[in-house]
Amino acid sequence: MHEMSLAEGVLGVVADAARANHPCTVRTVRLQIGALAAVELDALRFAFEVVKRGSVADGARLDIVEVPGSAWCMQCSRSVAIAGRTDPCPECGSWQLQVTGGSEMRVMELELA
Numbered sequence: 001m002h003e004m005s006l007a008e009g010v011l012g013v014v015a016d017a018a019r020a021n022h023p024c025t026v027r028t029v030r031l032q033i034g035a036l037a038a039v040e041l042d043a044l045r046f047a048f049e050v051v052k053r054g055s056v057a058d059g060a061r062l063d064i065v066e067v068p069g070s071a072w073c074m075q076c077s078r079s080v081a082i083a084g085r086t087d088p089c090p091e092c093g094s095w096q097l098q099v100t101g102g103s104e105m106r107v108m109e110l111e112l113a
């Protein structure tokens with residue numbers, strides 16, 4: 001499961017940060033996940049519950065902030081909203097789109113105590 005390795009990656013980032021700030025516990029892990037990142041949020045939440053057990057993030061809450069997909073349309077010369085990486089421009093139907101947002105997946109913020 002792809003989300004399981006993502007969760008492990010997140011936990012790695014969290015553990016490094018917690019070590020740098022020790023002693024502490026991690027209260028909240030805020031993730032930014034783009035709509036185009038192809039991440040199943042429920043699966044990721046579940047995977048995080050599994051991998052965090054016994055770690056420094058054991059009591060942590062996962063807070064996911066979704067970033068909508070956006071792209072630059074070369075025909076319209078403007079930024080448009082898209083739901084999928086292979087979607088055409090919703091305005092003009094062109095396929096000449098450059099994805100500009102929504103493919104990210106990163107740890108935005110950690111709340112340590």
Ligand SMILES: [Zn+2]
Pocket residue numbers: 073074075076077089090091092093094
């Ligand atoms: Zn367009």
